[in-house]
Amino acid sequence: MPTFYFQTFGCQMNVADSDLLAELLYRRGFRKAASHNDADLVVVNTCSVRHHAEQRALTRIREISKNKAAKKQVLWIIGCMAERLGESLEREIPGIDRVIGAKEIEHIDKTLDSYLRNCGAEEIVDPGTKPATTFIPVMRGCDNYCSYCIVPFVRGREHSVPANVVEERVKHAVEGGAKEVTLLGQNVNSYDDGACDFPDLCVRIHAVDKLKRIRFTTSHPKDCSEKLIKTIADLPKMCRHIHLPVQSGSTRILGLMNRKYTRDDYLRRINLIRKHIPGADITTDAMVGFPGETIDDFRETLSLFEEVRFTAAFMFAYSKRDQTQAAAMKETCTEKEKKARLSELIECQTGITRAYYDSMRGKNVQVLITERQKKKDRYWMGRDFGCRNVLVPCKRDISGTILNVGIAKSTGMTLVAERI
Secondary structure (H helix, E strand, C coil): CCEEEEEECCCHHHHHHHHHHHHHHHHCCCEECCCHHHCCEEEEEECCCCHHHHHHHHHHHHHHHHHHHHHCCEEEEEEHHHHHHCCHHHHHCCCCCEEEEHHHHCCHHHCHHHHCCCCCCCCCCCCCCCCCEEEEECEECCCCCCCCCCHHHHHCCCEECCHHHHHHHHHHHHHCCCCEEEEECCCHHHCECCCCEHHHHHHHHHCCCCCCEEEEECCCHHHCCHHHHHHHHHCCCECCEEECCCECCCHHHHHHCCCCCCHHHHHHHHHHHHHHCCCCEEEEEEEECCCCCCHHHHHHHHHHHHHHCCCEEEEEECCCCCCCHHHHCCCCCCHHHHHHHHHHHHHHHHHHHHHHHHCCCCCEEEEEEEEECCCCCCEEEEECCCCCEEEEECCCCCCCCEEEEEEEEECCCCEEECCC
16 A cells, blocks of 8 residues: 655644645555655645745755655645745755645645546555544634735635534544544634634534534634633633734834734733633744834833743744735844844743743643653653643553643643652
8 A cells, every 4th residue: 555654844734734635645545654764655744934944844855855766755745835836846846746735735635636646545544543632624814914924825815614514524533533623723713604703613613522622723812802712711621721922012013013903902802811711821922023123122022921921932033924015124133133032032931931830730630641752651741721731651551531630840841740
């Protein structure tokens, strides 16, 4: 039987796209290879959000393309970078056999057979162990056009998956062994299938039998409504974690970013979350060095981090993306200044996260076990009902179970549970 191997860069939507394509390949008789060296079909799923992500993917593609001929492998490049660069990728790296853009992945089942002619696959293969947690895209594309972001150009306009289709996909995942689903979209808060908004969708998914937990990402602050926050508070299966990207603590910079909210607007959303969901984990994304950012603007981001005290944050320096509005703006920060500001922000958040994790010692939490920790067979990894990663020592296979454990210590970014 032919084999495949995926290397996925980027966000959870890319992970979901890789999972979708992998399932379609299983149905066509493929099985998963242990490494890219052993695969007949190698698929690299790419990201375009930042320059660094593209460069990492390009480096990996070149490495694979150099050796594929001797192994008689087929190399596909899919995802956002594939959408952005298109056939120019094939001209730049001749070893690429097919480029499939992000917009096509949603409908790949219609064209996949023509891409797989003469591969020899016939029978359906059982993929084996099903994951305890899985991603379910509920909408694709984005209409926000933040001035720094390339997503609307590579993912297309915003459109929602009908609620009945989402519900069936969740049921299918649960029947396959999933205990937890993450509802995905570039901005899930603006979900609307014409009859159902996102809070209504959460209520509908909550009713799926045997589903234990529901997560979602990503939320745009301008659309994070009190109705959604109250819905999360009222539904026992909804995890107490909201990822709410702020990007900057400066109202002036938020305006240049076209984020459509102010610092005060954002803080009001935080206060609503704290009011209705006490103890919720709130995480965020933040960018430093955006064109026009002064040291005072950066200090406002630092002060917002100190005020909100996020559980965790994804922090990065601005990088220019072609096609975006910000690409035409004059950069005012040197690379050295960007790195210094990013380092200071990371240091600030690391201290907050470390203190928060240290405060968890001695507390009991429920952990959904998802996988064995790499390189340390005695530990299993999982997440609590918020967003905290927990290590649980156990020799036997406990994947997919939900355990009550006591927290013994913190490594700073991970909690370690008492022995079961």
